[in-house]
Amino acid sequence: MDDYAIRELITHVKRGGLSRRAFVQTMVGLGLTAPLATQLLGGAGVAHAQARPRSTFVPKKRGGGGALKVLWWQAPTLLNPHFAVGTKDQDGSRIFYEPLAAFDPDGNLFPILAAEIPNAQNGGVAKDGKSVTWRLKRNVAWHDGQPFTADDIVFNWEYAADPATAAVTSADYREIEKIEKIDTYTVKLVFKNPTPFWATAFCSARGLIIPKHRFEAYRGDKSREAPNNLKPVGTGPYKFVDFRPGDTVRGEINPQYHMLNRPFFDTIEMKGGGDAASAARAVLQTGEFDWAWNLQVSDEILKRMEQGGKGRVEMATGGGIEHIQCNFTDPWKEVDGERSSAKTTHPFLSDPAVRQALNVLVDRAAVHEELYGRLGQATANYLNGPTRFRSKNMRWEFNVAKANQILDAAGWKRGGDGIRAKGAVRLKMLYQTSTNAERQKTQAIVKQAAAKAGIEIEIKSVLASVFFGSDLANPDNYPKFYSDIQMYNNGLGAPDPQFFMNQFVSTEAATKDNKWQGRNITRWRNEDYDRAWRAATSEMDPVKRAALFVKMNDLVIQNVVVIPIIWRNVVAGASNRLKDAVVSGWDSNLWQLPYWHREA
Amino acid sequence: MATVAESLAFEAAPRTSLLRETLRRFLKHRLAVFGAVVLAILVLGVVAGPYVYRVPIDEIDFKAKLKAPSWAHPLGTDDLGQDVLARMLYGGRISLAVGVMSMLIAMTVGVLIGATAGFAGGAADNALMRVTDLFLCLPGLPLLLLLVYLFRESLKKALGPEAGVFILVVLVIGGLRWMSVARLVRAQFLSLREKEFVEAARGLGAPALRQVRRHILPNAMGPVIVAATIDVAAAIIAESTLSFLGLGFPPDIPSWGRILYDAKDNLDFAPHWAIAPGTAIFLTVLSINYIGDGLRDAFDPRKVFGHN
Numbered sequence: 003m004d005d006y007a008i009r010e011l012i013t014h015v016k017r018g019g020l021s022r023r024a025f026v027q028t029m030v031g032l033g034l035t036a037p038l039a040t041q042l043l044g045g046a047g048v049a050h051a052q053a054r055p056r057s058t059f060v061p062k063k064r065g066g067g068g069a070l071k072v073l074w075w076q077a078p079t080l081l082n083p084h085f086a087v088g089t090k091d092q093d094g095s096r097i098f099y100e101p102l103a104a105f106d107p108d109g110n111l112f113p114i115l116a117a118e119i120p121n122a123q124n125g126g127v128a129k130d131g132k133s134v135t136w137r138l139k140r141n142v143a144w145h146d147g148q149p150f151t152a153d154d155i156v157f158n159w160e161y162a163a164d165p166a167t168a169a170v171t172s173a174d175y176r177e178i179e180k181i182e183k184i185d186t187y188t189v190k191l192v193f194k195n196p197t198p199f200w201a202t203a204f205c206s207a208r209g210l211i212i213p214k215h216r217f218e219a220y221r222g223d224k225s226r227e228a229p230n231n232l233k234p235v236g237t238g239p240y241k242f243v244d245f246r247p248g249d250t251v252r253g254e255i256n257p258q259y260h261m262l263n264r265p266f267f268d269t270i271e272m273k274g275g276g277d278a279a280s281a282a283r284a285v286l287q288t289g290e291f292d293w294a295w296n297l298q299v300s301d302e303i304l305k306r307m308e309q310g311g312k313g314r315v316e317m318a319t320g321g322g323i324e325h326i327q328c329n330f331t332d333p334w335k336e337v338d339g340e341r342s343s344a345k346t347t348h349p350f351l352s353d354p355a356v357r358q359a360l361n362v363l364v365d366r367a368a369v370h371e372e373l374y375g376r377l378g379q380a381t382a383n384y385l386n387g388p389t390r391f392r393s394k395n396m397r398w399e400f401n402v403a404k405a406n407q408i409l410d411a412a413g414w415k416r417g418g419d420g421i422r423a424k425g426a427v428r429l430k431m432l433y434q435t436s437t438n439a440e441r442q443k444t445q446a447i448v449k450q451a452a453a454k455a456g457i458e459i460e461i462k463s464v465l466a467s468v469f470f471g472s473d474l475a476n477p478d479n480y481p482k483f484y485s486d487i488q489m490y491n492n493g494l495g496a497p498d499p500q501f502f503m504n505q506f507v508s509t510e511a512a513t514k515d516n517k518w519q520g521r522n523i524t525r526w527r528n529e530d531y532d533r534a535w536r537a538a539t540s541e542m543d544p545v546k547r548a549a550l551f552v553k554m555n556d557l558v559i560q561n562v563v564v565i566p567i568i569w570r571n572v573v574a575g576a577s578n579r580l581k582d583a584v585v586s587g588w589d590s591n592l593w594q595l596p597y598w599h600r601e602a
Numbered sequence: 603m604a605t606v607a608e609s610l611a612f613e614a615a616p617r618t619s620l621l622r623e624t625l626r627r628f629l630k631h632r633l634a635v636f637g638a639v640v641l642a643i644l645v646l647g648v649v650a651g652p653y654v655y656r657v658p659i660d661e662i663d664f665k666a667k668l669k670a671p672s673w674a675h676p677l678g679t680d681d682l683g684q685d686v687l688a689r690m691l692y693g694g695r696i697s698l699a700v701g702v703m704s705m706l707i708a709m710t711v712g713v714l715i716g717a718t719a720g721f722a723g724g725a726a727d728n729a730l731m732r733v734t735d736l737f738l739c740l741p742g743l744p745l746l747l748l749l750v751y752l753f754r755e756s757l758k759k760a761l762g763p764e765a766g767v768f769i770l771v772v773l774v775i776g777g778l779r780w781m782s783v784a785r786l787v788r789a790q791f792l793s794l795r796e797k798e799f800v801e802a803a804r805g806l807g808a809p810a811l812r813q814v815r816r817h818i819l820p821n822a823m824g825p826v827i828v829a830a831t832i833d834v835a836a837a838i839i840a841e842s843t844l845s846f847l848g849l850g851f852p853p854d855i856p857s858w859g860r861i862l863y864d865a866k867d868n869l870d871f872a873p874h875w876a877i878a879p880g881t882a883i884f885l886t887v888l889s890i891n892y893i894g895d896g897l898r899d900a901f902d903p904r905k906v907f908g909h910n
Contacts, residue, residue, distance in 0.1 A: 279867050302681075303867055372664050372682075439867065442853045443682055449854065450662050460763065463853045468747075477751065 053110035057582040057597040067256045067266035067600055072293040075281040077248045077274020082231040083210035084162050084169040092207045093295065094251045096592040097270055099210035102136055103494045105588035107318045107495035109388050111201055115139055115150065115211065115237060131196035131542045138187040142260045144213045145241045149215050152183045155204065157214035166222035174202040174209065193477035196540045198547055199498035206496060207590040237583045239265035239596040249274055259596065266599035279303065285575035286486035287314040293583060294575035295591050300440055301375030313577045317376065320587025321494030321502065322570035324378070326364065326487050327358050328563060331525045340514040342483045344525050349427050351486060355412030356429065359405040363451045366398055366567050373440045378568040385555040386569040388497045393552045396559045405455040422456035431486035434462040436469040440490060444567065474517055481518040491570055497588045499551050500539060506558055526563045629901045633895020637889035648694035657688040658855060661793055668872045670828060678874040680864065686878050689856035694882060696851065697838050697858040704837035707776025709830050712783025721814055731788070738781045749774055750849045771850050774841045783829055790822035824898040831894035835887035858883050889899025
């Protein structure tokens, strides 16, 4: 579907001939994520649907629900959202702190501390994309009784944008030129550049807001000394009781919470540790806990646990993509103290024929049906969500005969041992990933198919904490990419692909010079791609912008820079008695925690 | 109790009968014989098995996944439909070789250091025991990571991926398990050194090496042999831990520990998958333990006069 057809549909919605919902679904069907589809309508002058909580339960009084016990098999280590290194820390903080707005499962913004979501109609979003005005909810109090005001918003920006604070969230706030306090409950965010997707600062899992009066004295260099880094004082549904880093977080009901008669539970306990399989068992089979986060367990095992009748698996689509990356540089040659240097080219993966052959040797159907089941779907695209960004042009196939044909035609001849070679270069590659049952099985499936096409694959698995670790001296972490191909899961975080898609921009190549912090891990360089990405960063027309991202996806797929395998869902486990605990693929598991309740 | 006649008879007998006597006593130890037979079967199985049972170890067949034992797959299949028996036979070579080799390394180093420290005493003892303490204090996992990162690539280049990893794994496991043996041996030496028969040997002018080899060491071997048998089992498990951490063999090489690890999440509905490698490890450890018991009794010089 091209940009013209999308425009026609939008006109249709404006005249009332097509419902917003049907439009969003069509766009999602096209591969755009729901949030993007919604933004398409917003940009075209159609009022935003007011995102509603996924709940019909109307509580008669606050509290009275007893204890809520949730299980995070990676435990939070600190409770300041600006220093949250991983999802676990964001989630631990989310019990006590809140953002202005959360992303619901459709990728719509749902107001939490905001009175309403800014859009073009209510004048919240400037036409030139250079400013956004938020109106705050009144009568919100911090846990210590102080009022929540515009000053807190301004403070969070100053705090996080200050490089000396070394906040993990700094990237979200650095693009803001200034924040004008219009009155006690209104702020205007002015951006340095036109910002098509502005819902990063103060929104969702990375946008939690901390109180000015508690952290004012601990800006910049002193940020790590704040006592409240471990003792949160927020606006959330639960007040802080106790925190043991790496183990448990406990909270009790906030009697002054700003939502009427919420929350339902009297106390909350977030228990950390263990592994995904035992967490799943504790919720689905034995019912010791009410909720378990991130169940990276095979569907077959989850199904058997669900037969226990104590719990169910909760899922949502997000942007998670399990994929194989091709190395465009030579991992076996050391140049200036680094391997996979951007100055080298890969001995055989630089040949498009080899990459194309590899692409048809990945049996996505088998991986999907046998390993992931309900937990994902086979895909040809790297960018799968939000729906309006998803390309309809790409196809995948599994065809060993075709791989053989491609390699024959490109002059790769089989040697005596059945392995193809051209001159001194043999098609023998090292395939690395993290240690995880599903990943090792995927490796086995690919290895077997590749052997039939005369490609020898050596399999390597690295412990997840090492593979994803940030130790610079470690040769096995994924940004170093000291192997021929590697596989892992990557996600968007927010329902917008701008940050996600910069991982193929030339200037982002991971090198020793940038301490491998560059996001372009494959080190693929392509001018068309760079141009498209730069255009998308300032394109204010949502339809044209979506078309640019679709083009970027297609370039990556046509050149076989990566081989997408499974579009993975966000998966959690919930007790059967726990209601309205709905997962969003675009936000924390706890995005609507105040609405959770338990059936008697 | 030994009678004078018996002891005279023994002294008159030629040297070869000492070995025969040892063998006789070993054979009288029924459990040891049982262990030897079981271990022989296991070794024969993994050495000759793959030539007789020619099913490929990595043939993926989803139609046959997690099948219980049948004629087509005598030990059933795993979750990729691969034949468990074929994988067991192939992986057993690695597991047994790693177990035995690491044990030998740990024993050699442990006995050498323990014996030197225990016999020499004084400053040498002090120095060697502090080294042992040092090794005991080393945090195992970070050290393993370091060693593997430092030497894996160069060993792989020099000896090829499988042989290189094998040597590294064996050295790493053996090299980190000798400390308890050294302490054990040293303690034995300290007490044996002062025994009358050693003093007698010393008085007769036996040089140090002879005192150690002929008199002290044989008496100290009992506990060492038991420790060695337990070490084989620990090494088999340690190898699977290393593989799991991504430091050992590639994940598609089915050592017993690896198969057991892969099977653990499916224990409740596909027990056959875990039972096979579990039983194999169990039988190996048990039989080596019994053999160790038998050997200790057979070699024990205090039982030389045949009253067992």
